Every structure is written in structure tokens, then in C-alpha cells.
Amino acid sequence: MRRLGPLLIERDPVPSASWVLLVSVGAVVAALIAAAGVFWAFGINPLTAYAAILTGTLNTRAAPEIFRQAVPLLLCGVGLIVAFRAQFWNIGAEGQLLMGAVGATAVALFAPLPAPALIPTMLAAGFLCGALWGVLPAVLRLRLDVNEVITTLMMNYIALFFVGWLIHGPWKGQESFGFAYTDTFPRAAWLPLIGGTRVNWIGLALGVMLAGGLAFLLARTRMGFEIRVLGQNAAAARYAGIDPLRTALGAMMISAGAAGLAGVSEVAGIHHKLLAPDQVSLGYGYAGIIVAWLARGSPLAAILTAVFLGLIYSSGDVVKVSLQMPFRVTDIFNGLILMFLIGSERLLPYRLRWAAERPAGSQAGRDPMVPPRPDTPASRGDGPVRGQEGGR
């Protein structure tokens, strides 16, 4: 326990929801303050810049663009939540998204299917291609203990260059006049847009349904239970007879498949062809990590955080047009937000209280979850000791 002005800093192993929200918002605000330095370095008053961004994005003409960006972010983000809940650090949503785009493109351009079957088959193919791209790191991790952060990250580059090879080589379009992209998809393979916007409603609906479905999966199904047990305590999962390989494979296929759907949604909803990987995805697979992290493991909360990240993405256009700064400034925003978010994790087990209260006697004010007087040391010994380790 330490004093900070009129406040006491205490450890509380179970942070309350409002404290988590406060810390998360604080991290985002801190990131935006840090990002102000970037504007300042460009010779632009940060306040003017943020004002321009807000007026430029939050108007009826531009607002749909937020949701257009939120669709791939949501699909990647909810999937990543499932992987993260299993403590499987999937950094490969970007590559899984690209492979989903490849799968959809293959169906759209080459499958001799009747028109109504085209879009469902593209979605299935995209999910499957993404999922398969996620299977290899899962198997490597569980059979050979290969770190999945490395493998999933590296497989992004394999996917990236694979797409590059496809559009420069075998899939290069007949009608592309030497440019590196495929032919345009047949009309029947275009995902319908919500009138007057670039938001494809199938992708949006899939994202929202997936968020709801995965929230149910995690909370109420056997598979979700297994994923949570494996993620929270892998040793206990083994003890309980939960097969870690099958569980992690399942979580990873959902995660990677959802990213694959994001790829389908992009090529079939926006571009209508497969093109250079940095045009198919503006880093949605990486930004999805922020969506998942901000949502703190809740698929439903990811709907909100995806919209927030969509706002940041759509602010890129404003930054480019009205402030004459590069679009990629949004990457700096994203990087700063993720950095502050992860940094703020350390604050979660602490809480602030007015020092006026007596610390030990005021049990009434405490979280009702905490038993009033433990008779043995689980809370008495462990918690404080762990807090001391760093200080020694």
C-alpha cells in the first residue's frame, strides 16, 4: 500500500469492470497525447488536427467509412479473442486474411458454379483457407513446442509473397493491362453493399453474428469451457482430461477462419479482384490484435472496439486530405495505442482509494466478491508477496 497525495494505492487481484474500462480509456487517451507529438513535428497544432479528424470522420457522408473499416477489423478481432482466450498468441491474422482472400478469389474466378451458390462457396472457401493457414502453427506449437508468435508472424510474409506471386504470375488478369491484379470477379461474386456506402452488409452481419456466436461459445458450450480452462491453466486442463491439441486446434481454426472471412469480405465487397496484399488489407490483421486486446477477451465488446479502430482508420483519409500528412500516420496511432494498452496491463491489479478511509477496518466498502476474513493464507500470503518481488 502506498500513498499518492490524497489517494491510497492498493492491490486488488480482481479488478472491477469499471476500473478495467477506466484503465483502457486512459491508455487510449495517453496514446492520443503521445500521437500529438507526431502532429506537432509536422508543424500542425495537435488540437486543430484532432478537431479536423473528428469533424472529418463524424459526419453523415464520412461516417459509413468507419463501419466499412470496422468490418474486417471486427472479423479479425473476434477471431483473435477466441485464440487469445486459449492463450494462443495468434499474430497471423494478416496472413490468414490474405489466404481467405485467395480462397475466395479462386472460387470467384475459376469455380464453375451457378450464380446463387457463388457467394456462399466463396465464404466457405475463405474460412477454410484462413483456418488451414492457422492449423500449421497450432500443430507445431503443440507437437514440437515451437513458439506460435514467431510462426504465425512469419507465415504472414509467406502469405503476402504468395499473393504477390499469384497476381504477378498465374492469376494475372487478361484485362489488367500489365498491372498486377487478377481479372474482375463476375457480378454474382460481389458482396452487396448498403445503399450509398461501401459497407457490405454480409460482412457486417457475419461479424456481428460471429461476435454473438463466439460469446455464446465461450460462455455456454463444452468447447468454450475447454478453451477457457486451457487458456487459464494449461496444467489443470491436462489434469481434467482436456486434449490440448484438439482444443487449441479448434480455437485456432475459428480464429484463423474468421480472419479468412475478413479477406473474403474485402476482395468480394470492395475490390472485386485480388490485388497487391497491402491493398487487400491495410494491416487489419494486426489492428485486429488491438481490437481483441481493447475488448479484454469479450467478443461482444469487440463490436465497439472494432468501430473505434474503424474510426482511427477512417481518420487516415482526413489526415491525408485536409492535413496533408501520410495515410500511414494511422499506423503510428495503432502502434501507440497497443503499446499503451499493453503497458497499462500492469495497472489493472491496483486500485485507488481516498486515504480518508481506514484501510483495514473498512470492510463494508470492499468488493463483495472478496471474502471478509479468510482463515488461511491464500489471499494473505500470496498476493502481497508477489507484489514485492519487483521491489527487492
Add this chain to the structure above:
Amino acid sequence: MLALRGITKSFPGVVANDGITIEVAAGEIHALLGENGAGKTTLMNILYGVYQPDAGEIYLGGRQVKIRSPRDAIALGIGMVPQHFLLVRRHTVAENIALGASDTPALFPTKQIEARVQNLGPRYGLAVDPRARIWELSPSEQQRVEILKALIRGAQVLILDEPTSVLTPQEAQNLFGVLRRMRQEGHSVIFITHKLDEVMDVADRVTVLRRGRVVATLPIGETDKRSLARMMVGRDVEFQIPREPRRTSGAALVVEMLEADNDRGVPALRGISFDVGRGEIFGVAGVAGNGQRELVEVLTGLRPATRGRMRLNDRDITSLPARSLHEAGVAHIPEDRTRLGVVPTMSVAENLVLKQYRYPPFSRGQVIDNGAVMQFARRMIDEYAIATPGPHVPVRLLSGGNIQRLILARELSGRPALVVASHPTAGLDVSATEQTHALLLRHRREDVAIVLVSEDLDEILRLSDRIAVLFSGEIVGLLPAGDATRERLGLMMMGQRA
């Protein structure tokens, strides 16, 4: 010599030390007796500078001192031998001692240390090869290194936290010899324990703590085990559990020539054969690391057997996975409660169905029936007296005793055929220990076969019908409980065949 006056320390929600006053004389072995959670370790962490007290003073040699860190404590001549040793396993004894000693030269740091180890060793009965690497040493030798480390750093006051928990009875006697030698040399020794026999055996005076307060400080001559137990627990304690003799009815578990490797791929079980009858408690004693863990893991499906066979009620269960063994009626009360037995961040209710979640009535198809889970959880909380604010509370907020009650409820409520209990009462308070023992005996009455692995010889002697001693992966002796004594078991634990 040393005085703690009015030490108070609270953590959120609990007062761990409440106005504790203790005086320790030079040349005294002072036992600090109390149950888990009585505040012993907190008090010693304050003395060693790990925590700062909220109130109270510390006097050393008549002078008030402030101890802000372990570094201050060492400078003041206070040494601590922790329960879990803090040694670098790949380094030598001398290197470990040199590490962190203030007068270690930058070049050839271990040279002087080796000489001092060889000098101090015989003087205190702490012989150990200064060039040996820590991983080559037995737990009792590692403990000697910790003691030497403290002595070489100039400790006048030595704190030992539950020092006998890793020792055989004979090794414990050796340790007591070392402590007496240190007393002769004028050191003060503070000896933290919850074992009454040890207090009576080695201490000069004893301070009993209960719920963060001093109950009494007494010379050993003026007290006895029974009254110490009453002070420690706050009520009378039954030492002898009534255990009616019984005929076991046929073998439930038959193990033949079982072999298994440990985590490093080295054989840890070398051809073990035994059988456990229905309604029999089969005790497995031994010093930690002689194959007990591997045996428990093979029996419960967490480790494959490399050779041999196991049969449960005439069904071959060799190398079945954990889930199949659970379905076959094997219950597992694991050694490492919070690491293996529960998911601390998940709720009491979810932990109560950690294995059963996938079967009716808790699951219908893929979907878990929360209503059924909650109903079961409420019943278990009631039946097994699990102290929790409710079934939704995360298990990490429960005390060790209640976590064990939860595990017992989960494992024993499913009418098992075989219970494998590993150190089931380690670290538990008296009431949780009594409850655990009563539950095991009740299942024995109900014709369940029970394998009880424990380092606590008293527990083994009290509960078992037959006792096997494991030494370096083999059963070196198998005795009916009536023929077993601490001394005989102790000798076998060191490898002497019966």
C-alpha cells in the same frame, strides 16, 4: 538480543499481524508455532525487511533498527533460510554463496568462500562440497547451503521457515544438531513450524500465534503437546483418529512391474508392483523426488508408463488418458492444488465441474446447462462446507483449505473406485486436515481403494492399512501399518531395504 514490539501489519481485508511482541535471547532456539495463516511468515518477512510493518518497532541488541530491505537485514546480521530454496541450480555451492555477499571480490569470487565453507562446515555439522553444483545435491544438502550462506554473511539471528518439510526424520534430527551447535556459539535461532513434536524436541521457548496474535510465549519445560495444540488451534485436537480395523475385500488396483520416465526422460519408476484392496488405504512414503510424483501421474493418466501393467477391477487401464481413467472411476487429489487441481481465475461452480462438465446433467449435447451446474455447486458447497461467498466467486479468492474442500467435493462426489491422494493435507489448517482425513476414512469404509502419497509420516502412519516406501523409483519396503514405526520407515526412506 532481538525484540519485536507491537508489530502490526495488515493487507487489504485482513490483519496478518496484530500487535505482536516477541523477544529472542542470544543462544536461544525460539520456535514460532502456528497454523497456516496465523501470521508466522508475515512476521518473519517483516523481520527480514521484505515487508514494512504498519506499526511497531524492532530492537536489535537494545538499539532500535529500521529494516527496509533484506539487504538491511543481512547487514544487521539477520539471516533467513526460506522454505523454498533460492539457489541457482546450475552454479556451484561456493558460487551461490558468493552471489550477493557484500565482500565478494570481482575476480575469482569463490576462492575465499571455498576455504570458509570447508572451515565452517565441520564446526556446525554442515559438511558440503563447495564445488558441487546445486542440482547434484539432495534437499537436505541444499538446505545446508542456505544455512551456510546466511552464516557466511554474518547472521547472528537465523530464521528457518518450516525447515523440516523436505527432510527425512533422520535428516531432521541432524538439522536439530546443527541448530543446537549454533545455539552453543551464541546465535539466536527462530524456527517456524506447525509441527508440535519438533517444538518439543529442539526449542528452548515457544511463541504460539493464532490469527495474527500472540497466544502465549512459554519455556518448553512448562508446556506439552496437548496444550500447545489447544493454543494453536483454539480448541482440543484429537491426535488419534478412530480407525476401525477391517478386512479388505479383494484387490481393486493391481500394478505389475510398472516403469516410467520423469520429465527429463530418466527412469523414475523402476519396476513397481503392488495391489490395493477395496476399502484399503495404501500409504506411499518417501523423500520427495523418489518417484512419488511419477507414480501418481501414471496412476491418473498424466504420464505414460514405459513398461508394466495396471488393472482396476480386472480391467486393463495401462496408459489410458486422464479422461478415460476419470470415466473408469479414478479420482485424483493432486499434490499441487492451485497449479493442477483448479483454475484459479474461474468460478467455484466451474471448478466443481472441471471434469464432469461434459456429461449429463451438466451438458446437453455441446451446450452446458448452467442451471444444473449451479445447483450441483450449491449442493457441494453445502455438503463439503466450502467457505465461499457464493458459487460465482473465482477460486483464487478462496483459502487453501477451501480450495482443497472444493477438490475433494469434485473428486469424491462421483463415487470413485480408486482415489489417488497426493499430499492431501500439505499446507492445510487443522480443521481442513481433519475433514480430509475423515473423508478418506469414510471412502475406505465404502470399499473404495485409496492410494495415499504423503511426506507427512504421521499422516501415513495414522491412515494407512499398509505402507510402501519408495526410494529411487523402487519399493524398498512394504509393511502392514501395525509393524511400521517412524524409525523403520525413516531408515527405508534412506534406501535401507526392509
